Amino acid sequence: MLTLFTRLKMIQAIAFLAIPFFLMCAEGEILPSISHYAHYQPMLFAELLTLAGALFLYDGYVNPSRRYNLICAAGLFGLILFPNMDYDYPHYAFASLFFFGSMFNMVYFSSKEDRKYSIAIATVVLIGLAGSFLFNWYSIFWAEWIGMVPISVHFVLEAKGKID
Numbered sequence: 565m566l567t568l569f570t571r572l573k574m575i576q577a578i579a580f581l582a583i584p585f586f587l588m589c590a591e592g593e594i595l596p597s598i599s600h601y602a603h604y605q606p607m608l609f610a611e612l613l614t615l616a617g618a619l620f621l622y623d624g625y626v627n628p629s630r631r632y633n634l635i636c637a638a639g640l641f642g643l644i645l646f647p648n649m650d651y652d653y654p655h656y657a658f659a660s661l662f663f664f665g666s667m668f669n670m671v672y673f674s675s676k677e678d679r680k681y682s683i684a685i686a687t688v689v690l691i692g693l694a695g696s697f698l699f700n701w702y703s704i705f706w707a708e709w710i711g712m713v714p715i716s717v718h719f720v721l722e723a724k725g726k727i728d
Contacts, residue, residue: 569626570723576619577719583612584709599648599655610644610668617641619719632669636662663689666715678727685714 587601588594590608595601602609617640624633642658667686674682692710695701721727 569622573623573723574706574720575614577716577723580616580619580700580719581709581712581716583616583712584705588613594703594705597648598708599643600705602644602647603649613640613644617644623719630673632665632673636665636669639663639665663693665712670718671717674727681721681727682718687720688714 577661584598587598587605587609590605591601620633620640622629622636624635624637639658639660639662641653642661646654646658648655663715669691670682671686685701689711692707692713695710696704696707718727
C-alpha cells in the first residue's frame with residue numbers, strides 16, 4: 565500500500581518530466597535549453613524548478629538514508645538563483661551538481677542487486693547529455709529532457725519499492 569507521501573513523490577517525479585513541456589507551451593517555442601526559459605518565463609521557470617527541487621528536498625529530509633538528495637535539491641535551487649545568461653559559471657556548476665549528483669546517487673547508494681539497473685539509468689543520462697554536448701545531435705533542451713526521464717523513472721521505481 566502506497567502512503568500519501570509516496571504517492572505525492574511519484575506525482576512530483578512524473579510532473580518533473582513535464583517541466584520542459586509546460587515551459588515550451590508557455591513560451592510557444594523550443595528554446596536552446598530549459599534554462600533559457602528563465603529569461604522569457606521567469607515566474608513559471610522558478611515555480612516549476614522549485615517544485616522539482618522540493619521533490620529532492622523532501623525525499624532527503626524525510627528519509628535520513630537519502631540525505632544525498634539534498635545536494636540534488638541544492639543544484640535545482642541554484643539554477644533558479646543563477647540564470648544561465650547572467651551567471652554562466654555558477655549556473656552550469658549547479659546544473660552539473662544536479663545531473664551528475666543524481667547519477668552518482670543512483671549508482672553509489674543502490675544495493676548490489678539493483679546497481680546494474682542504476683548504472684543503466686545513469687548511462688541513459690550520460691548518453692542524453694553526450695548527444696548534445698559531444699556530438700551536436702540535438703540542442704541542450706532535448707539533452708536535459710532526455711536526462712530527466714531516467715531520473716524520474718528511478719524515483720518512481722524507488723517509491724514503488726521496485727528498486728532501492
